[in-house]
Amino acid sequence: MSPVAELPTPALLVDLDRLERNVARMAAAFRGAGVGLRPHAKTSKCLEVVRRQLGAGALGMTCSTPAEVAWLQAAGVPDLLWAHAPVGPPKVAFVVDAVRKGGLTVALDSLEAAAPLSAAASAAGVEVPFVLEVNTGHARLGVEPGHVPATAASLAALPGLRLRGLLTHEGHLAAMPDRPSLEAAGRTAGALLARLADGLRAAGHAIDVVSVGSTPGATSAPFAPGVTEGRPGTYVYYDANQIRLGSCTIEDCALTVLARVVSVQRAGRPIIDAGIKAMSSDTIAAAGSVGLVGTPDVTFADANEEHGFLLDPGGRLAVGDLVRIVPNHACGTTNMWSHLYAVRGDTVEARWEISARY
Ligand SMILES: Cc1ncc(COP(=O)(O)O)c(C=O)c1O
Structure with a gap:
């Protein structure tokens, strides 16, 4: 724990x-x-x-x-x-x-x-x-x-x-x-x-x-x-695509990527340490974003392999802050990882293996 x-x-x-x-x-x-x-x-x-x-x-x-x-x-x-x-x-x-x-x-x-x-x-x-x-x-x-x-x-x-x-x-x-x-x-x-x-x-x-x-x-x-x-x-797990389709709400989404703000050199545009390799490149068809950020007013704008580009108009996020992102597609995201952490509230209870990735 x-x-x-x-x-x-x-x-x-x-x-x-x-x-x-x-x-x-x-x-x-x-x-x-x-x-x-x-x-x-x-x-x-x-x-x-x-x-x-x-x-x-x-x-x-x-x-x-x-x-x-x-x-x-x-x-x-x-x-x-x-x-x-x-x-x-x-x-x-x-x-x-x-x-x-x-x-x-x-x-x-x-x-x-x-x-x-x-x-x-x-x-x-x-x-x-x-x-x-x-x-x-x-x-x-x-x-x-x-x-x-x-x-x-x-x-x-x-x-x-x-x-x-x-x-x-x-x-x-x-x-x-x-x-x-x-x-x-x-x-x-x-x-x-x-x-x-x-x-x-x-x-x-x-x-x-x-x-x-x-x-x-x-x-x-x-x-x-x-x-x-x-x-x-x-x-x-549900995911951002399923929210869009009306299958669930964000409160049902069990899978998130924990990421950290690593740079805020451009005001209102924080960079995090999670991109396509953390969430896959599956996008929401129209929006073209790579997930929902579970932080009010902050949106996911774009992603490179290991960098995520956020939009934070209120300038609330600072270097070192943690964010949790609901991926667009849970299955594609799972396939990027060899393990995940099972958490209850703010506590890690276990580390689980992800198997048979291909
Ligand atoms: C053949 C088949 N059955 C079931 C499913 C499960 O569908 P969903 O991912 O919408 O839960 C899929 C998903 O792609 C599928 O390809």
């Missing part, structure tokens, strides 16, 4: 009270609706956080990279969904090995992606459980909804693969102009996926997973009747 003010800067902090509240609230909302919660592990990449999410009732975790899958398998997390594309010989070999260890489902969206996995799984004598990814508006991975019946049938017919259901990432919600249209788009995406799943059941497929996933959509898409699980990730 030591004071936050004595930490070397920059440092990544997680506020334990806020973390615990975020974990409990999301778990309660999903439990209340009878929907499974499968948080995305990429936001924290931290076993201490994952354990809290599982302890609050999460049915398993979502991963985006082989490193995350391997890390959580080694930690004994029994139910993992790799929500990316297992394409290319190294990833195919990895999946076959990880499925043999148990508890992994992957996502696929084409015959081209599925065929090599089918061949490798058959040769190894394993059956790879998979969900078919569907584009409900984000237009990244995923078959178009109209192609779901045919693609599902052709992938399900491949040896070594077992169709479990459907998955979407409703990332397009972030482009909605206001919260009501965002919520409506979330409900539409969830309902569409559930309807497509019903169609597959009617065609004779045994579907047990209908999986939506995002933090902006976490109050809408998972609660469409027929959706079985949601995969929000960012909610565990």
Whole structure:
């Protein structure tokens, strides 16, 4: 136990009270609706956080990279969904090995992606459980909804693969102009996926997973009747982007970068010792800033690698002062660090490792 003010800067902090509240609230909302919660592990990449999410009732975790899958398998997390594309010989070999260890489902969206996995799984004598990814508006991975019946049938017919259901990432919600249209788009995406799943059941497929996933959509898409699980990730920390999208307020933001003012040579424009390498270069689309400064009237204007440029019109900050910045994107920020400090109020309670950074 030591004071936050004595930490070397920059440092990544997680506020334990806020973390615990975020974990409990999301778990309660999903439990209340009878929907499974499968948080995305990429936001924290931290076993201490994952354990809290599982302890609050999460049915398993979502991963985006082989490193995350391997890390959580080694930690004994029994139910993992790799929500990316297992394409290319190294990833195919990895999946076959990880499925043999148990508890992994992957996502696929084409015959081209599925065929090599089918061949490798058959040769190894394993059956790879998979969900078919569907584009409900984000237009990244995923078959178009109209192609779901045919693609599902052709992938399900491949040896070594077992169709479990459907998955979407409703990332397009972030482009909605206001919260009501965002919520409506979330409900539409969830309902569409559930309807497509019903169609597959009617065609004779045994579907047990209908999986939506995002933090902006976490109050809408998972609660469409027929959706079985949601995969929000960012909610565990929230961030400045989620404030902008109406998912949270600044009081919910658990992840901050502690930085120190190192120069005020130009009046009203303090320089701090945290820039892109402390927060990643993810920006708020329109504002172009690199986070919110948790100090009234002070804003983040720009960043170089290890320098942050603040605007402090009142001239309140002096050399040596500490500031705490809520990053735009919690997941990108986490990935810049090998550890973070768990703090309660002004006291550091623990130092936690950040794992599987790539
Ligand atoms: C496939 C997938 N599922 C779930 C999530 C979690 O979404 P969010 O970061 O909005 O919580 C992401 C995030 O990018 C994702 O790519």
